[in-house]
Amino acid sequence: MIGLCTDHLGLDLDRALGEWEGALEAARAGLLARKGVPGSFLGWMDLPEDTETLRAVRRYREGVDFAEDLVHIGIGGSSLGALALEEALGEGRVRVHPVDHVEPTPLKRLLDRLDPRRTLVHVVSKSGTTLETLSAFALFLDWLKKGTPDWRRHVVVTTDPSRGPLRRFAQEEGLASFSIPEEVGGRYSVLSPVGLLPLAFSGADLEALLSGARMANEVARRPLGENLPLKTALLQHLAWLEGRGITVFMAYSARMRHVPAWFVQLHDESLGKRDREGRRVGTTALPALGPQDQHAQVQLFREGPLDKLIVLALPLQDEPLVIPEGPGLPGFLPGRTFLDVLQAEALATEEALAQAGQRVYTLTLDRVDAYHLGWLLQHLMWQTAFLGELWGVNAFDQPGVELGKRLALERLEKDGRFQ
């Protein structure tokens, strides 16, 4: 299960829940009332139930026998969640190569290393119009066409069910394709084929992943006292009210090293915007890793400005790998497990940060596995959706990115090179 430890928070959570019960219940009711309303983009709630898509992904995977490498072309919501899960759960049966950029040298190097006859290219864009994704896809498509007689078998498209140029292309060429449901936005799409397809190739327990996410859905509908996402949304909300502008997500797990970056997009792009009165709201999510960032960011967290809420994510169980004798180790350490060290460091950090005056709580995961990652990611989506209600913003749009897109296209059209 996923648990919440607030021992060092310096706040009576039960009392705060009592005080905020009305607002929290209103947030949940407001959110759920929009479920099923077109344009409300709450389709992410249903993804964990979609076993039909899961079966289709599996069937497709079984039919592709040539793939030793999978190139996953996508950016933002079409990439960050898939990468986070791949790093944590992938078994490496097929090697996954993310292409989330347009930098010439690494694009060329990747092409040089791969054999088109052994490569599957997965192109992902909800709208089918993402400039970086389409540019990189054009390059890989050209490469496949030159390198394999049956290039169509080497491409799989994940995009809108009916609209956009990628959907059209898949239809015209008779390509394998999957859909991101219309009511699912990019940063909420990790449990759609965006994430499921690469994981099916690299080898991960997709049933367990969705099962964990269903548990998050169930917990989100429980009464307040047993409702994890309403509790954590409240803790995020209270930190914001205190003027703490930074929310740190610090995963104590090397396997989870890309989860914080996924959370950054989810949180920032959902909540960093103007509220209904035009006020700028939102907090800035900061990615962190434990114990690595004890040696990088904790100095600042301890002695710098008290502007942070710090959330640790800590696994409770793992392989019982024992520390052998070795040079320089304190005498009590050999014979203890590596997990003992990881947990001691996390708990010590929590205590040290609390003593310094930062707000801090811990999410515990029984294990770092598909079930708990499915639960964690879906939990964080619920937390974000509830926060959108509390902060009076639409957590499912992103109006602030349009200007940059338009300016980039104008610049390219005018052939305006850098001076």
Next chain:
Amino acid sequence: MIGLCTDHLGLDLDRALGEWEGALEAARAGLLARKGVPGSFLGWMDLPEDTETLRAVRRYREGVDFAEDLVHIGIGGSSLGALALEEALGEGRVRVHPVDHVEPTPLKRLLDRLDPRRTLVHVVSKSGTTLETLSAFALFLDWLKKGTPDWRRHVVVTTDPSRGPLRRFAQEEGLASFSIPEEVGGRYSVLSPVGLLPLAFSGADLEALLSGARMANEVARRPLGENLPLKTALLQHLAWLEGRGITVFMAYSARMRHVPAWFVQLHDESLGKRDREGRRVGTTALPALGPQDQHAQVQLFREGPLDKLIVLALPLQDEPLVIPEGPGLPGFLPGRTFLDVLQAEALATEEALAQAGQRVYTLTLDRVDAYHLGWLLQHLMWQTAFLGELWGVNAFDQPGVELGKRLALERLEKDGRFQ
């Protein structure tokens, strides 16, 4: 060269330099006056001149003929810079595997994948007492001893020149070893054998790396009007005075994807601390990547709180890789280069962020190569050192991490497991 573009900063830089000339010159004079004083930890200024160490690293590398894999065990300053350079410059001649954590499952998986007879283990800790590093090293040492008759040839140690358990171990066992000079702190050590040794194995132009860093040294001693690190330190300082608590480092380069994390440690651990009057100072560095984070963080940067200074790092040249025809591409795009897209996106983002009211400037690198990365990293060290002077903090200690270390050890000694 590395250039500075402040076109969208909304600030007359020349005028600000005039106003701040006294403080900036005092900062530089104060810093340089401590050079050579024991305990001032300014040895990083001399690393780029140390061609003797470079030759020793090269000779060592030429003598190791068995290595197909290099395990780099280290954390924080013993890891982040080496990884950033390896990702940007490594040619993959020897595969580098960072071990910067203590999580059981990934440790076990790495051991299972490697052949000890073909593996070199590089263990890095300035003090020789870093708990995570020593624990992981004990595991790999045990594995080498069981898997190779001549395990000593498979270990190389980088630590303090004379002190600490790793130095003692290297001496007792007659192991190959390198030194982090006494006056060089961990987060300023990337151009010592900490970074040079793995790069020598993976294949990078180390001469050019140090040559670029020497250029940064030269620029740091120039008059104010031509002094890049004094200028950027001033821009960081002014943003801090305006109450902007977050400094974003956004690299528009997939190869530079780990550079922001290295900068985060350098900036946060150097500057996030109590000043001489006991006040909490420092700004929080936020890592970002372009164009990826246009799809993740830019929404928040545009419409969320105006609490940020955003620094873009943009390459001006790269391979002329042309975008072919492909589905969904705007008609003007095929025939343009990928670099055109990258630069258009960066410039558009700079403009869009400035319009939104955030402070933003761009560092331009002629290319992403060893020379420019050496320059960039050394430049950022100068910037940080100057900021320490402006903010009245010691940029070369880290008192705030001691409590967490002590609490973790106490917990482990008491055998206090997680409940």
